Structures are given as C-alpha cells and as structure tokens.
Amino acid sequence: MFLVVLGGTSLLAVAARRLRPAPELPTLESWAVADRGFGTAITWFLLGGTIYTAYTFAAVPSLVYGTGALGFFALPYTVIVYPVAFVLLPRLWAAARRHGHLTPADFVRGTYGSPPLALAVAATGVLATMPYIALQLVGVRGVLTAGGLYPGGMSGDLALVAVFAVLAVATYRHGLRAPAVISVMKGVAVTGAAVAVWAVVLGRFGGPGPMFTAAGRASAGEGMPQASLMLDPGQFPVYATLAVGSALALLMYPHVLTVAFAAAGPGTLRRTAVGLPAWTGMLGLFALLGVAALAVGIRTPSLGAEDAVPLLVAEVMPAAVTGLVFGAVVVGALVPAAVMSIAVATSFVRNIYVEYLHPTATPKHQTRIAQMVSLVAKAGAVVFVFGLRDQDAINLQLLGGVWILQTFPAVAFGVLARRPHRRALLAGWAAGMAAGTFMVVRGGFSSVVPVGLGGQEMQVYAAVVALVLNLAVVAALTPVFNRLDGPLRAPLRLPPGAETTR
Template sequence: MTDVPMAATFIVVIGSASLLTVTARRLHPNDYLPSLDRWALSDRVLGTFWTWLLLGGTIFTAYTFTAVPGLVYGNGAPAFFALPYTVIVCPLAFILLPRMWTMAQKHGYVTAADFVRGQYRSAPLALVVALTGILATMPYLALQLLGIRAVLSAAGMPSRGIVSDIAMVVIFAGLAVATYRYGLRAPTVISLFKCVVIFASTLAICWLVLTRLGGTGTVFDAAATRLATSTGNTALLLTADQQPAFATLAAGSALALLMYPHVVTAAFAASGPSTLRRATVALPLWTAVLALFGLLGIAALAADVHTPPNGAETAVPMLIVRLMPGALAGVILGALTIGALVPAAVMSIAAATSFVRNVYVEYFDPTATPKRQVRIAKTVSLTAKAGATAFVFGLRDQDAINLQLLGGVWILQIFPAVAIGLYTRRLHPRALITGWAVGMVLGTVLVVHTGFSPLVPLGLPGRSLAFYAGLAAMLLNLTVAVVGTAVLNLIGKGPGARGD
C-alpha cells in the first residue's frame, strides 16, 4: 500500500481482529473432555445473538461483498439475483435448520452426512454427501482469499507477486492458529467484529458516494450511460427474457446454500431450534447490507471506475480508495478483509469435521477416541486452509471462480437426500445415489459446455430463455430418485432400511 494512513488503519483493523481471537477461549468455557461437539460446534450453546452473527458472518462472505457489486458493475440488473436468493434462504432456513438441529441433538449428529447416515442407514449415501460437501467447500474457501486479493489490489498492492502472497498468508495465519486452538469459538467472536465494521462501513460509504456523486438519480443515469457505452448493455432493469434466469438462479442458489457444510455447522452450534428460528428471522438485516453493496457497483459505473481485465470484483474497493480519505479507506478495506476470515474459518472447520466423522472414523478408524477425532480435525482444518492458499497462488483467479460455480451445482445435488430426508424416508438410498450421480454428471456437463456459465439455454419456439444449470440437474436428480425408488419397490428390493 502506497498510502501510509490507509496502510496504518488497515493494519490496525486486521490486528484488532487477530487480537480478538484471544477472547475466544472465554466464550462459553467448560471443563469437558475434548470432543468434536466442543471444538466444531462450540458445545451447541450459542444464543440467538451469537447464532445470528455466526450465520450472517458465514453466509455473507468477503467475496460476496466484492463479487455482487462487481457483477452489477459488469452486467447490470441480473446480478441482483443475489438479493432474492438471500431472502429466500431465510424462510427455508427457518423451516429446515431447526428440524435438522433437533434430530442432530437427539442422535448426536455433527454433520449433514451424519444425519443422512442415520436416516437411511446407508454408509455409501453418507459418504456421497460428505465428499460432495468437501468438494464444493474447497473452491468456496479459496474464493475468500480472492476477496482479500481484490481488496489488496485496489489498495495499490500488486495482485500477483511475493509481497501480496506474504500479506495474504499473514492475514490468514492469525485466524488459522486461533481456529486450530479454539475451533468454532474463534470465528464466532470475530463475527461480532465483522458485523460492527461491515455495517458501519456500509453506511459511511453509501452516504459519501451519494454526497459526492450527486444523489441517486444522477448515479443511476450516469451508470446506465456508462454501461451502455462500454458494453452495449443497458440492463439496469431486468428484461422479460432475463426473468427465468434471474428466478431460477435465485431459487437454486438458495436451495444450494443450506446444503453447504459451513452453514450446517453454524446452525448446529445454536443452543436450540427456537434460537435458530429467531436468528433466521433477523438474517435479512445482512441482506440489506448486501443490497447496499450491490448499489455500490452502480456507483462505481457512475464514478467511471475502470477495473483491470477480468477484475470486476475490484470495482467497489477501487471506488472506496478513490472517494474516501486514506485513513477511512483503510478501515473499510480492512473490514472487507475481515469479512473473509469468518467464513473461511467455518468452512475449514466444516470440511475437517465432515472428513473425520464420515470418512476417517467410518472407514479407517472406527474406534478413534473423541480426543483423537479432534486432533485429526484440527490438522485437516489447517491443511484445508493451506490447500486453499496454495490453490490461489498456483492457479488463475478464473479457475477458482469456475470451480466454485461448479461447487454450487454439485452441492445442490445432495438436496434430495438431506432436505427431503427430514420429512420422509421413503426414498431408497440406492435411488438417491443414482439420482445424485445423474445430477452431478448433467450439471457438470451443462456448465462446462456453456463455457462455465451457470445458465443454460432453453429451446422454446420463437424465444430464447435461460435456466440455472444446477436447478435443472437437481430436478432430474430428484426425478431419478423418485422413479428409482418406485422401480426398486416394484421388484421387491424394498424402500431401504429405516432409521430410528
């Protein structure tokens, strides 16, 4: 960073967050022996406020706060699908997560795959769910580092090179150590810091942008002109042809989000189903902040911000640096960086827990003591962070983005087994595995065939419409599972073993 006041306040914000992790050991301390419940789920004792902070801090990632306005900057209105998607998540979470928490508490489940294992009495189906979750989580974890890189790049640091690589490692290292020691408690306490700085920063920058650029009317007019001039796209409002894509992206993304292991981990840490319901009712407050960040993408267009090629996610950080005094810009860029640390920590914990519970214990060491399970989970958590860091350093940013896009399609394919399993066990495990395989193959082929676009064209007479590939694959997945169950019942194979 070339601006000294900006660098100073940035370091203060990051340093403050790192120091805050020391207090994690004081969050609901107890004298129990080490266990995954204690390390990965904070003993399932988080109250409404802490659960709301953790869920919001986990769902609304740093990359979300840079990528959504970046998409608005490059594509206009279609990028706002993220807002209804996060709104749709709230009633779904209100319905599904408390029910899953109740069953998890009753049977001692720690992961979604544990739940599937108990419901269907099928170790292969549980393995499928666990591996899909881990596979989808790793590129999502890498994207948090890309969010940090976008912030550092906007602040004047080269996006590639030894200096930026060291800066990212140092920023990540403090939380990695805290997570290793304190588990979910570390990102939980930092989520409070993230909430305060993100909410305050959003209000400050929106007020300044509107003041400097002449109000909302001027901003929208200037942005529409710039978008039309630079891309030929005037879609600050949705057209009729864009509506199916917008709706299916929002619906499919909402269904997928609740299947990610890090969201399930944050939910299982709550103290009870009522706690979860109260927390999910308040989640739209985070959506409101995301909406304001989306509008900053329009402001970046109006302010004539020019991002690097394939670097639209830097639009808002560059806008911040341009319009704000150096010291205040450093605070806000630090806040965006903190936004990456909470979800990254929870993702690594969730991936490690899934591996230990549903791969290591199930297939390699069934007699592993709770203490050994925690030790393995800690090691895998560090390995996941190191792997994500190496991935970002070694491959192009677009590779991580493409894999995360595929991850969203993949994670949606476990929805039938997990969500429908909350209400019925009639679907046969073999049929669910077959449906999952069909959905994974179809979703991957559709995304790759369209050049890593989440949307696939629908061939309707006289009209060209687009549909979210992940949702199309999941619908076929569910169809195969239902039909497969009927066929297996018909030939006398039965509906599968029942859980308790």
C-alpha cells in the same frame, strides 16, 4: 485504519479461549459445534458472517457493474432462503441433537442407514467447499490489489499468509468459537463500511435518483460496460433459476449446517432466520455500489468488473475510511474461511476417517485429526491461490454450486415422515452430478446454459436443470426400490462415533 481492523480481529481470535468451558476431555462436538451452546446473537453474527463472504460483498457489486440488473439476483436469493431455513434448520438441529450428528452426512447416515449415500453427501460437501475457501483469498487479494493495499511480489503474499496464519492457529485451538468471536467484528466493520461509503456517494450525487440517471448515461458511453439497469424479459428465466437454485443450494453447504448445529436450540435458529434479512439489506447496499461505480465513471483495466468497487472506494473515500472498508473485506473472508475449514475437517473425520479407516477412534483422537485436517484445508487453499490462476478457483466454485445442490433431496427430504428410497436418492445424486458437471464444462465453465422448452430456447442455471433430473430419477426409482426392499419409514442406526459425542 486497515491495520487497526486486522489487529482488533487478531485479538478477538485469541480471546476466543474465554468462550471455552472449563478444561475437560476434548471432543469433536466441543471443537466443531461449540457444544451446541450459541445463543441468538452469536448465531446471527456467525451465520450471517458465514453466508455473506468477502467474495460475496466483492462479486455482487462487480456483477452489477459488469452486467447490470441481472447482478441483483443475489438479493431475492438471500430472501428466499430464510423461510426455508426457518422450517428446515430447526428440524435438522433436533435430529442432530437427538442422535449426536455433527455433519449433513451424519444426518443422512442416521436417517437412511446408507453408508454410500452418506459418503456421497460428505464427498460432495468437501469438493464444493474447498474451492470456496480459496475463493475467499482470491477475493481479498483482488480487492486489496485494486485498492493499492497489497504490496507487489513476495511481500504481499507473505502478508496475506500471515493474516491467514493467525486465523489458522486460533481455529486449531478453539474450533468454531474463534470465528464466532470474529464474526462480531465482521458485522460491525461491514456495517460501518457500508454506511460510510453510502454517506459519501449519495452526498456526491444528491440522492439515489441522480445516481441512477448518471449510471444509465455512463453505461451507454464508450469504454464502459454495457450494463442495463433494467432486466430484459429474456433474462427472466436465468434470473429466477439463479435465485431459486442458489437459495436451495446454500443450506446444503457443510459450513452453513455446522453453524446451525452449534445453535442452542430450534428457537434460536428460528429467531436467527427472522433476523438474517438484515444482512441482505447490507448486501443490497454493497450491490448498489456497482451502480455507483458506473455513475462515477470508474473504468477498470480491460473492463475487468471485479476491480470496479475497490477503485470506487479508493477514489471517493478519505484514506481512513478506505482502510476501514478494505479491513472489513479481509475480516469478511476470515469468518467463512474458518468455518469452512472446520466443516471440511469434521466431515472428513466423521464420514470418512471414522466410518472407513478408524471406527474405534476415541473422541480425543477424532478432535486431533480434525484440527490437523483444518490446517491442511487452509494450507491447501493458500497453495491453490498462489499456484494457480484466479479463474481456476472461480471455475471450481461454479461447479461446487452445481454439485452441492444435488445433495438437497437426500438432506431436505430426510425430515419428512415418508422419505424417498436411499438407493433412489443415490442414483438421483449421481445423475445430477454427471449432468451438471457435463453442462458446465461443455459451456466453458459457465453456470448458465441454454435449454429448449416449448419450442423456445432460454438461459437457465445449470444446477437447477441437474436438480430437476435428480428429482425425476428419485421419483421414478423410489416406487421400484420400495417394492423390492420395502419403504423406509423410520431412522436406522447411528453413524459410527455418534455415541461418543452425545
């Protein structure tokens, strides 16, 4: 069953060529955003498949298994983000379609007329996304290893590289159309896996009530994680800031906006945003598997929570369903990894290569460079996974979440009629990046830091603290720069190369 899922995914990736229009001069717009032609159904599958990564489906239940109720912060976070997406994404799409923008940095460049600010947004997006690609492979390898489906030694690494190579070739040739087709398989596989696992788990315990009761007893036992299934009041600040900060950061990732720019129109994005909470329901089912692992009494090596769910699946499920679940995890990694590599490549070409190195690059040349960079991004992720520790990828991803949130003011405020000053935004970005990096590194690469407020110390998400500093700098400096330069009221000139993709 595992091989059937992977084989079917590979065939779908090859079939992506059927979504291509008739042969024409290659353009970056066609490769990166599929000529902005995806309807509601494809956009729903692709955006959901991009947001809900393999690592998400593995990490959230593992966090619930290891820490208890705090791990459920991912559910309100993915609920908060969709009203924001409903309002923000259609406006960004309209500006992108009107001016030929393909990346968030394109939008910032065209809105504020500031190459340094656009470069800051592009570089932050690339830095935050690269470890995210590697993390997909880390999640896949960890799940398959715990489930006994990852051969030891070189053979296992070669198998993972082979699966990734199929994706790399399909993405190189067909661009965003390849992950768009695969995302349909991901949605079907993830839904089937969740339903199958829960049918067995609930049948075993006789319902959710007995399962929670058993989990509560097990978490108090020796050798089990001391995971409280009730949220302690002292955890309220960290729970709330993790949810809000993660929601605001999500829409700033280049791969999320790449999918949004590929939609057929603002109405498509609004309908998609209304339907995306269905993916949150699926994530909720996976998160509850952490509770089920506690109830069953799964013990992980050295209390390594990341192995809890694959060990649970391997223990309670028939072999064929286990293969389906693990196949769904692998497919769940392929979609976001492909979109992330496309987003990184497009940002590099549009906002670094064309802007600073080759302003006269033709559309065909831009496309070729983007295709090569997408391959390099995937190869770099593979080298990173095999050459460094898994914890290094996790640490960099934690930093990436802090970094990407610092681009929120520049991107989100760009849709307003009265916008902050470009130099104030750049200063705020620099302050937020420096403060966020310092807090995370000083805390031993923990994204949760202590903050004193009203004479009391509380734990909060470092990215939110850095964003507050960012916004304070923007608010303080905008009146100063407006007085010196005059306020920015209207969009300025387009970024280099935009005219060739309209």
